[in-house]
Amino acid sequence: MLYLSSSPHLDDHHTGQGHPERPARVLAALKGIEEAGLGGELVQLPPREASREELELVHAPHYLRSLEDFCHAGGGHLDADTFAGPGSWPTALRAAGGALAVVGALESSGEGAGFVAHRPPGHHATADQAMGFCLVNTVAVAAAHLVAKGERVLVLDWDVHHGNGTQAIFWDDPSVLYVSVHQWPLYPGTGALGATGGPRAEGLTLNIPLPPGATGDVVLAAFEEVVAPAVGRFGPTWVLISSGFDAHRADPLADLALSAGDYARLAAFALGFAPGPGRVVAVLEGGYDLDAITRSTGAVLSALLGRQYCPEAPTSGGPGLEVVRRLKQARSR
Numbered sequence: 001m002l003y004l005s006s007s008p009h010l011d012d013h014h015t016g017q018g019h020p021e022r023p024a025r026v027l028a029a030l031k032g033i034e035e036a037g038l039g040g041e042l043v044q045l046p047p048r049e050a051s052r053e054e055l056e057l058v059h060a061p062h063y064l065r066s067l068e069d070f071c072h073a074g075g076g077h078l079d080a081d082t083f084a085g086p087g088s089w090p091t092a093l094r095a096a097g098g099a100l101a102v103v104g105a106l107e108s109s110g111e112g113a114g115f116v117a118h119r120p121p122g123h124h125a126t127a128d129q130a131m132g133f134c135l136v137n138t139v140a141v142a143a144a145h146l147v148a149k150g151e152r153v154l155v156l157d158w159d160v161h162h163g164n165g166t167q168a169i170f171w172d173d174p175s176v177l178y179v180s181v182h183q184w185p186l187y188p189g190t191g192a193l194g195a196t197g198g199p200r201a202e203g204l205t206l207n208i209p210l211p212p213g214a215t216g217d218v219v220l221a222a223f224e225e226v227v228a229p230a231v232g233r234f235g236p237t238w239v240l241i242s243s244g245f246d247a248h249r250a251d252p253l254a255d256l257a258l259s260a261g262d263y264a265r266l267a268a269f270a271l272g273f274a275p276g277p278g279r280v281v282a283v284l285e286g287g288y289d290l291d292a293i294t295r296s297t298g299a300v301l302s303a304l305l306g307r308q309y310c311p312e313a314p315t316s317g318g319p320g321l322e323v324v325r326r327l328k329q330a331r332s333r
Contacts, residue, residue: 001112002038002301003105005098006030007047012087013119019083020253020288021120021133028290029117032297036309041112045105050096050141057144058137058169063128067135078130092136094118099142099283103238106278113271113304114281115297121285123163123242124188132161132188139242139283140169146238147175154179154236156227156270158219158263159244159285160254162191166242167205172198177206177234179227181219183247183256184209193327206230208327212255215318216262219247222324223269226331231273239273239280245287245296249315253288259312260295267303280304 008026015021033042055064068089070078075085095118102114122139124132143153143166155170157163157180167190170176182191197205208222245263247256267282274280282300287293295311302309 001043001109002033002041002305003043003045003102003112003114004033004117005045005047005102006117007094010047010094011091011119013091014085014087015083023119024290025287025293026117026119026284028293029284029297032294033301035294036298036302038298038301038305041305043105045098045101047094048097048101049090049093050100054100054141054145055096055136057148058127058140060128067130082130082133084130084135088120088135092120095120095122095138096136096141099138099281100145102281103142103146106281110278112278113301115301116281116283118284121244123157123159123166123285124161126165126168134165137165137169139240140166142281142283143170143176143240147173151175151237152235153177154231154234154239154273155242156239156273157181157242158247158266159242160247160251160256161187161244161286162207163242164188164190167191167195170201171205172200174201174204177204177230177236179206179230181208181210181222183212183254186254193330204234208323210256210320210323213257213318214320215257215315216259216265217314217316218318218320218324219258219262220265221321222327223266225324225328230331236273237275237279239270241270241280241282242285243282243300244285245293248287248289248292248296250289250292251287257315257318259315260292260299261310261312261314263296264299264303264310265314267300271304271306
């Protein structure tokens with residue numbers, strides 16, 4: 001079964017004409033489910049908002065109060081890229097609440113996979129700052145909820161931009177392994193090879209910064225040679241995926257060269273990282289080419305359900321293998 005949280009009819013987060021982070025992104029993701037033929041396995045969960053207590057597992061109370069007040073006062077630009085309006089606060093609450101609802105459904109069923117298709121994305125939001133289109137860190141809220149229950153969580157972030165917010169939130173948390181594959185250099189400028197975690201969680205941040213033009217075979221090599229051993233040592237009980245699709249070669253905001261076929265292979269790896277069924281949730285992050293979102297969503301969710309669906313061939317031949325080799329050597333010392 002595919003447990004889905006999505007409520008585009010309630011999406012009141014308006015970013016303005018021409019902004020790449022737009023409501024059509026969620027509709028494109030839902031179209032991917034349909035095109036992959038997954039409708040028969042779909043369980044649509046009712047929308048719910050995360051509570052203040054649930055958000056405060058991740059975010060500072062003063063930040064949440066100020067963001068809510070800012071939105072209720074009419075909103076505006078939080079930075080050059082990040083906008084919030086009157087409807088942005090409840091929309092962000094539904095994104096975080098949707099992730100928690102999917103986790104709860106999987107806990108109850110013990111089977112299938114989950115998908116959270118909401119806006120805005122979240123992985124740039126820190127404990128006390130909105131940035132990079134992000135207001136509330138949806139993946140971090142779900143991960144913190146699981147950690148509070150004694151779980152060990154792998155957060156696997158393949159958005160093309162480094163998830164600085166997620167990294168910072170779990171920097172010194174021994175219950176979370178944060179893995180990011182991202183383009184370097186690129187916004188927000190974090191995610192260097194040498195950033196590996198705090199004193200209580202040394203080695204539990206794993207950054208894989210890849211050069212422009214890197215293809216799917218490079219990311220797959222990183223998963224095989226670097227990520228898999230780290231996951232094996234950590235032993236997660238849950239896998240949460242920050243599933244941005246802006247590493248796709250068609251994306252207008254970045255320069256990696258993946259395809260939907262590559263995402264299918266990465267998702268199959270992610271499924272293998274889970275200890276059993278019902279323990280993997282994909283959360284929509286970035287991705288700004290609508291067709292790429294559609295194809296990649298269908299490929300990822302099919303793989304998480306153990307199905308073969310490859311609307312585009314995997315890619316190969318790009319740069320970046322030297323980064324993987326260097327990281328493998330560093331991690332083996």
